[in-house]
Amino acid sequence: MLAAAPACAQAVRPFSAYDPVRVDAVLAEAGALRAAGRHRDALRGYRRAIHLTRINEGLDTPVQIGLLERVLESQLALGLREAADGTQENLYRLRLRHAAGPAERLAAAYSDWKRERYLGGAGTAGYRSLLAMIDVHDEALAALRSAGEDGVAEVPHLYHRLEAEYLVSTYAGENSPVTHVHSGGVGLADYQTATDLDADRFRRLRKHNFRNGRELLERVIAILEAQPERDVEALAAARIALGDWYLWWYRRGRALENYREAWSLYADDGDPATDPAALFPGPRELPDANSFSTGRAPDPYQQPARARVRFSVSRLGEVRDIEFLELEPGDAPGARSALYQLLKNYRFRPLLRDGEVVAASDVVRQYRYHY
Secondary structure (H helix, E strand, O other): OOOOHHHHHHHHOOOOOOOHHHHHHHHHHHHHHHHOOOHHHHHHHHHHHHHHHHHHHOOOOOHHHHHHHHHHHHHHHOOOHHHHHHHHHHHHHHHHHOOOOOHHHHHHHHHHHHHHHHHOOOOOOOHHHHHHHHHHHHHHHHHHHHOOOOHHHHHHHHHHHHHHHHHHHHOOOOOOOOOEEOOOOEOOOOOOOOOOHHHHHHHHHHHOHHHHHHHHHHHHHHHHHOOOOOOHHHHHHHHHHHHHHHHHOOOHHHHHHHHHHHHHHHHOOOOOOOOHHHHOOOOEEOOOOOOOOOOOOOOOOOOEEEEEEEEEEOOOOOEEEEEEEEEEOOOOHHHHHHHHHHHHHOOEEOEEEOOEEEOEEEEEEEEEEEO
16 A cells, blocks of 8 residues: 555646646647637647747757647738748758758748748848848758769759849839739839848849859759760750840840750750750740749739730840730720730740741730739
């Protein structure tokens, strides 16, 4: 009887506030609150669970990934975008530290979050989101080089960096863009001055934007050309991307040189099944990347519109002879002028045939946009 006394005393001892069992209870309660749509109350529970977990297990443990994911879900449900931004950064660092997925995919997901945040006009200094996009891939590239990884592993990060460079090229301030079109493009806004170190760094990036984008793609090409077995498809895509970047910056002669290089890669590879015309099936809006695409809801103060238009594209990628075939709403002159101006400002990758750039006529496109 006496021997059983310690066991009984242990059984009736109250739990410590930091007991792991207490963490499970807090999590269960927070989960119920989240399921009931009481996200603000759930957030308090999850923060308490994270605090207890850090005390019991350490500051940066894998179990906190799941907890932060739940915090993020509730923050987004409440529209707490600033708080969610910090949670996303913590999540990225934790996932990377504990290898919770391929490094390239983790970096791309975090970069996409920052891109959406920038395009959504969130925060008071959108250029910091662009800097974060650049930094996350620069860090990944530095880690690959430090580990002596094969250069091919750099290529996805270099292309993601290029997406940021396209956004940097159009940056002009912190206001919302004027016109959003699903196929790409962003309006320019008023420039906002700043004096902090991030702003100074961003100014330097803008100053060297053309060179930075060109060097990224030249690095991709150098990596691909150094491989024992040449990947013609990847090399042609890189040459086209470099041509697009030159055309984006109105370096038309250099753009056409790279387009012809891409054509030659397919034409000279000795494979009869490879058709170089497939590389240039028709004029394509630039940039041919995800830089300006966004899944966010449109500005409630802008009007939706849909248009089907026909136009021609010159050898230099300029739109001419715009004809509206359909327009909804048809009685809104603003819808017509907004898309007309956007198309006139677009740069298109031109059409190539037999290795030479040719003008394209009767190009028909449908656009859904807000103005």
